[in-house]
Amino acid sequence: MSLASALIIGDEILTGKVQDENSVVxxxxxxERGVRLSRIETISDDIETIATSVKYLSNHFDYVFTSGGIGPTHDDKTYEAIAKAFHLKMGYHEKVLEKFAEYHQLFLSGKPLNEARQKMAFLPMPCEIIQTEGLWLPLVVVKNVYILPGIPSLFEKLVNGIKHRFDGPAIERILIYTLNSEGDIAADLERIQNAFPKVAIGSYPKTSDAYKVMISLEGTDHQAVxxxxxxxxxxxxxxxxxxxx
Amino acid sequence: MSLASALIIGDEILTGKVQDENSVVxxxxxxERGVRLSRIETISDDIETIATSVKYLSNHFDYVFTSGGIGPTHDDKTYEAIAKAFHLKMGYHEKVLEKFAEYHQLFLSGKPLNEARQKMAFLPMPCEIIQTEGLWLPLVVVKNVYILPGIPSLFEKLVNGIKHRFDGPAIERILIYTLNSEGDIAADLERIQNAFPKVAIGSYPKTSDAYKVMISLEGTDHQAVxxxxxxxxxxxxxxxxxxxx
Structure with missing residues (x-):
């Protein structure tokens, strides 16, 4: 099974101004697509910090997904940091610029594509550009790093647009609920976990709900699950x- | 200013069964208490992975806060992993066991303190125990690592109970909203950011709200902010x- 990691970039999350809604998406x-998300790192809008994390995650996982820091303002540093992580040069991407210009013509009554807006087309080179239907924002891919925006609605659209690229073994999940306490079911769960090493059994207590514990069983072996x-x-x-x- | 990090432990978050609600709290x-949260890592319920992260974060930050993995079931491995990270032995904590027994007597009609429940008092030694008023669950501190539960309501109570321990310089925050687009205000923001290097200026676009961009200004220098x-x-x-x- 392929392994993935996520890098959530943004001081707004670390200072509690905004709650991260993208990792769960x-x-x-x-x-769903049979890829194991193994690690999420949430870090500051700092070029060195981003570059260090990208390098580490890109080396240790099959895929890296970053969120945030690709806008036009001074605190958006993700493209620059990724170029730094891989010792790549940056350049204006002509096709992306064209797409931006077209969008501005159509929807922003020809607002100028000023320096700040052009910054969003100043990318690590070489890179792959994925265009999502109905969206002006490109999804930029550098090596195994998918560079996504922090705005949740855009993040979700772009993530849905690339689903088909990932196609691992289907993971089956069964959820079981009980009114018993974790302390009373722990021994049974451990015994069953030991008998089915290929099934991941997780136990999640609730404190204010219609049940006390949710047990999750996950695995790719249908019969075992x-x-x-x-x-x-x-x-x-x-x-x-x-x-x- | 002191630097903190958080370690969110749990497969349920990495598989999207549950959304992390604890980091934002x-x-x-x-x-609020003037401590800078610099990094959040979200990882699997795996002893080696937890131990490696705890060691790294404990060495690089003044405080580490972990969330999750301290219950009675087989998938709760945080205490053991933290003992491993610091090469500590584990042992039953007598005072914690007494508190558990008292609670079981009072609220669970004398339910037995079975092996699974006793596991929650099997702790890295030495450790500090913080008791939160009205709660049976102890907050265990090992070196600079605060070990918190994953259940959001308990997490929040325990975090509120230790607020007074942290007392850094007050950080002032001003939020400003605008109907202009990021692309139109980027140059001004950059100019002002350069003029006030001690103030952190962040720009956060919205796509579906009563304003287009929220600008945040944060710093400890009142006049500069x-x-x-x-x-x-x-x-x-x-x-x-x-x-x-």
């Missing part, structure tokens, strides 16, 4: 949907 | 509250 897409789920269900008085509790 | 508390904010306001037709727009 990426996590869900990758899970089903059998382990059945054993969990019986052992802990579990239900497959908590509406039934 | 920690980020806001640290910002105020003066920079005034210049931004004038340059970009900004308002201090977006309800006025």
């Amino acid at each position: 990426l996590a869900r897409m990758l899970f 089903q059998e382990a789920a059945h054993q969990v269900e019986v052992a802990i008085c579990g239900f497959r949907t908590f509406e039934r509790i | 920690l980020a806001r508390m640290l910002f 105020q003066e920079a904010a005034h210049q931004v306001e004038v340059a970009i037709c900004g308002f201090r509250t977006f309800e006025r727009i």
Whole structure:
């Protein structure tokens, strides 16, 4: 199974001004497509810090997805940092500039493509450009790094647009809910986990809901997941949907 | 200013089953208390991975806050991983066990303190125990690592309970909103940022709101923050509250 990592870039998240909504969107897409998201790093808008993380993640994972820092203002430093991470030069990408100009002509009554706006087409070279239907913003790919915007609505559109590129083994997930406490079901869960080493069994307590613990079983071996789920269900008085509790 | 880092532990976040709600709570508390949160790492429930991150973060930052992996089930490995990170032995903490027994007597009609529940008192030694009023769950501190639970309601209570321990220089924040686009205000923002190097000026576009861009000015120098904010306001037709727009 391929391994992925995410790099969330932005002081606004580290200072609590904004809550990161992008990682969960990426996590869900990758899970669905059979790619394992192994690590998320959330860091500051600082060129050195971004470059260091990109280099590390690009070397250790099959894919890196960055979020944020590709706008026109002074605090947007992601492209520059990625060029630095890979010792690449930067240059204006002609096709991206053309697309921007076209968009400005059509939707912004010909507002000038000033220096700040042109900055968004000043990219690490070489790079791949993915154009999402109906969107002016390109998705820039440098080596194994997918460079995504921080704005959640744009992030989600771009992530959905590249889904088809990822196609790992389907991961099956079964969720089981129980009214018992974690302390009372722990021994059973451990026994079943040991019997099914290929199934990942996770236990997630809730404090204010219709159930006490949600147990998740995940794996690519259909029969093992089903059998382990059945054993969990019986052992802990579990239900497959908590509406039934 | 002290530097902090956070380590969010849990496969449930990396597979998108659950959205991390704890980092933003920690980020806001640290910002209010004048501590800079510099890095968040989100990783899997794996002892080696946790130990490696804890060691790195503990060496590079004044404080580390971990979230998750301290429950009674087989997938809770944080205490063991932290012991490993610092080459510490583990042992049952007598006072914590007593507190658990007392709680079970009072609220769980004397449910047995079985092996799984006792696991939550099997801690890296030595450690500091912080008891939060009205809560049975201890906050365990090992060196500069604060070990917090993943359940958001408990996480928040424990974080609020330790606020007073952190007391850095007050950071002033002014938010300014505008109906102009980032591409049109970028040059002004950069000029003002260069004139006030001690003030962190951030620019955050919205795509579906009552304003187009939120500009944030942050710093410990009151006069510099105020003066920079005034210049931004004038340059970009900004308002201090977006309800006025």
